[in-house]
Amino acid sequence: MSRSALTGTRIRARRTLRGIRQTDLAREVGVSPSYLNLIEHNRRKVSAPLLGALAQALGVSSDALVEDSDARLVEGARAAALRSDTELGDLERIDDLIGRFPGWAKVLADTHARVEGLERVVEQLSDRMTHDPYLADALHEIISAVTSVQSTAAILNDDEALAPEWQDRFHRNILTDSGRLAEGAVALVNYIDNAKTGETGIASPQEEVEAWLAREMYHLPFIETASMDAAEAYLAGQVDLASSASRQLALAWLAQMQADARAIPHAALDAALGLHGVTPDLLAAEFGCDLDAVLRRLAHLPPDLAEAHGVPPLGLAICDMSGTLLFRRPVEGFAYPRFGGGCPLWPLYQALRQPHVPLRASLVTAGRMGRRFTAFAVARVSGPARMDLPPVLRATMLLVPQAEHSGDSAVLAVGASCRTCPQLECDARREPSILATGG
Amino acid sequence: MVQKRILVIEDEPNISEAIRFILTRNGWQVEVEADGLAALSRLRADPPDALILDLMLPDMDGFEVLRNLRADAPTRDLPVLMLTAKGQSADRDLAARLGVTRFMTKPFANAEVVSALQDMVGP
Numbered sequence: 001m002s003r004s005a006l007t008g009t010r011i012r013a014r015r016t017l018r019g020i021r022q023t024d025l026a027r028e029v030g031v032s033p034s035y036l037n038l039i040e041h042n043r044r045k046v047s048a049p050l051l052g053a054l055a056q057a058l059g060v061s062s063d064a065l066v067e068d069s070d071a072r073l074v075e076g077a078r079a080a081a082l083r084s085d086t087e088l089g090d091l092e093r094i095d096d097l098i099g100r101f102p103g104w105a106k107v108l109a110d111t112h113a114r115v116e117g118l119e120r121v122v123e124q125l126s127d128r129m130t131h132d133p134y135l136a137d138a139l140h141e142i143i144s145a146v147t148s149v150q151s152t153a154a155i156l157n158d159d160e161a162l163a164p165e166w167q168d169r170f171h172r173n174i175l176t177d178s179g180r181l182a183e184g185a186v187a188l189v190n191y192i193d194n195a196k197t198g199e200t201g202i203a204s205p206q207e208e209v210e211a212w213l214a215r216e217m218y219h220l221p222f223i224e225t226a227s228m229d230a231a232e233a234y235l236a237g238q239v240d241l242a243s244s245a246s247r248q249l250a251l252a253w254l255a256q257m258q259a260d261a262r263a264i265p266h267a268a269l270d271a272a273l274g275l276h277g278v279t280p281d282l283l284a285a286e287f288g289c290d291l292d293a294v295l296r297r298l299a300h301l302p303p304d305l306a307e308a309h310g311v312p313p314l315g316l317a318i319c320d321m322s323g324t325l326l327f328r329r330p331v332e333g334f335a336y337p338r339f340g341g342g343c344p345l346w347p348l349y350q351a352l353r354q355p356h357v358p359l360r361a362s363l364v365t366a367g368r369m370g371r372r373f374t375a376f377a378v379a380r381v382s383g384p385a386r387m388d389l390p391p392v393l394r395a396t397m398l399l400v401p402q403a404e405h406s407g408d409s410a411v412l413a414v415g416a417s418c419r420t421c422p423q424l425e426c427d428a429r430r431e432p433s434i435l436a437t438g439g
Numbered sequence: 440m441v442q443k444r445i446l447v448i449e450d451e452p453n454i455s456e457a458i459r460f461i462l463t464r465n466g467w468q469v470e471v472e473a474d475g476l477a478a479l480s481r482l483r484a485d486p487p488d489a490l491i492l493d494l495m496l497p498d499m500d501g502f503e504v505l506r507n508l509r510a511d512a513p514t515r516d517l518p519v520l521m522l523t524a525k526g527q528s529a530d531r532d533l534a535a536r537l538g539v540t541r542f543m544t545k546p547f548a549n550a551e552v553v554s555a556l557q558d559m560v561g562p
């Protein structure tokens with residue numbers, strides 16, 4: 001939506017609000033009524049001097065007629081309209097809505113954003129309810145304790161002639177089970193509280209590592225030069241890395257990042273990005289290194305370097321041959337499953353079929369408001385070659401957000417996991433979606 | 440009148456104790472097993488009049504116990520009341536397909552259990 005298109009609607013809205021006739025306003029600013037009519041219907045651009053004159057005649061500032069925040073309103077309202085099952089023949093009149101009822105448009109856009117946010121929560125909770133062994137065990141423990149307490153309390157209450165030894169026994173049982181219940185409830189509340197703080201309930205060493213890296217904004221400048229001993233000492237003091245398993249994983253990750261840093265120093269990467277942009281194959285050729293090293297390095301760009309080259313935050317996913325995700329760097333608009341494998345259509349998995357062959361694909365996340373990404377993926381043998389053992393492959397995928405209208409027509413629609421994917425007709429589907437009715 | 444025998448397969452001792460008490464008070468003879476595998480051999484050797492079967496059991500879950508019971512002639516028609524902390528429709532459907540007689544979610548009311556058993560085997 002262009003700024004001028006919005007401006008015309010706003011001019012009309014302001015004019016009608018003030019009860020000024022189109023002819024009168026046209027005369028006041030020195031244009032013909034028909035020309036003003038075209039402007040108001042967003043069919044002509046408004047020159048800066050004319051905009052100033054219109055603003056003065058309408059008693060508002062020029063800025064009020066070209067406010068950028070309206071673009072966000074339009075996008076929000078349009079998004080809300082597109083996800084509705086209702087056929088909206090007058091969708092193109094969204095400018096009218098924004099211009100005449102900005103408050104209602106904001107409510108619509110905010111509600112849509114809220115619905116989208118809640119859908120993400122539902123996806124996460126569904127994922128957790130289905131796969132989280134801790135939650136399943138905790139709930140089972142609590143229900144068992146409640147069952148015992150309820151049944152035993154009913155016996156004590158209903159049976160007035162209960163023998164004293166049975167009374168003692170049942171009182172002891174209630175005491176034990178109420179203790180279990182209290183402990184279970186506290187543990188569950190703590191667990192859910194973690195989810196509320198955005199950590200989605202850290203349960204595995206991998207998640208501890210991911211939480212630690214997220215807190216560090218995926219940028220650890222010291223690893224460029226530090227020794228691994230120093231890295232180990234640093235990790236020992238990280239509160240996010242509570243388990244020794246997570247510290248081991250983090251140390252392995254730091255070793256990998258250090259190797260990547262040696263292969264692709266930031267100073268040289270700065271120059272290469274200026275030359276090639278985010279084109280991983282050219283960068284790999286420039287540095288004479290493996291493509292996956294470039295993908296990892298790009299996903300961990302220092303903020304100043306990213307900003308200098310206009311590189312937005314990028315996503316990164318790494319999996320092993322089983323499809324299990326070993327690493328997930330989130331990127332806005334692309335969801336990874338918390339448990340199990342992701343969408344079988346991801347280039348990450350396609351790469352496993354053709355080791356060492358770089359893949360590039362345009363993706364759109366399934367659903368009406370799909371986000372577009374360019375995915376670069378490659379799989380590579382991990383570890384030394386062994387004569388009598390199958391090669392161990394590891395695939396890496398970098399996700400680069402695309403501009404909204406990139407013009408790329410060959411786009412593959414992908415989901416996060418089947419359970420939360422709204423794309424119902426999909427040959428790769430392995431289980432029904434909880435979003436069966438679509439957006 | 441011959442006492443009806445009820446076998447309870449439940450790994451939570453306080454729950455099985457409460458069930459034993461309730462059923463005994465209502466005139467049934469109650470035996471308890473905490474393990475599905477051990478209970479199967481007992482069931483095959485000497486089938487009771489009805490079975491109360493927990494779903495979440497160590498080693499062999501309630502579905503597997505039920506599947507085995509329905510495959511054996513002596514227990515094919517044994518009335519089974521399944522108790523579970525998992526009340527999802529998928530579990531209920533699976534239990535029905537495997538031939539459960541009644542399905543009840545925890546926590547339950549004592550009177551409900553007694554009533555269900557009376558329906559299944561008589562007073």
